[in-house]
Amino acid sequence: MAKKRVKKSKEPLEFRNTQLSDALQTQDMAALAFALRHGPTVVPLLRPGQRDDPRDDGEVWTYRDPNTGDVALLLFSDAAHKPAALPPAVALQSPGWLRAFLETHKDSITTVFFDIAGPHPMQASPADVIVALDA
Secondary structure: OOOOOOOOOOOOOOOEOHHHHHHHHHOOHHHHHHHHHHOOEEEEEEEOOOOOOOOOOOEEOEEEOOOOOOEEEEEEOEHHHOOOOOOOOEEEEOHHHHHHHHHHHOOOEEEEEEOOOOOOOEEEOHHHHHHHHHO
8 A cells, every 4th residue: 555645834934033123123232233143134136046056145136325326235124024115036144144245245335224114123334234243
């Protein structure tokens, strides 16, 4: 008699960092730094990465102010907090990825916004985020 294979359903990937959400709610800088060092960050993508190529992270979406030319990186504690006006794709990126991305683009990114549309937005300079990641 043939055995039936029972298919285990995989839990859907959650695009959130609860610790980061809690830190933003309390506006606690130490908790924010801890959450950034120990958990993923939701990053909006202009173009998603290729699933078959683990080296392809996709193309990160940034905001350029049309009046000043300043570039902002928008990060989210939960994909549900991303405004619908932004591109629909997101990635869940590691602290190492965020550190490397900010180091690479620190001369062009002027500010980093967390949950810009709420419920508890914060902003920091790329240098401050790098310091928090290195602490």
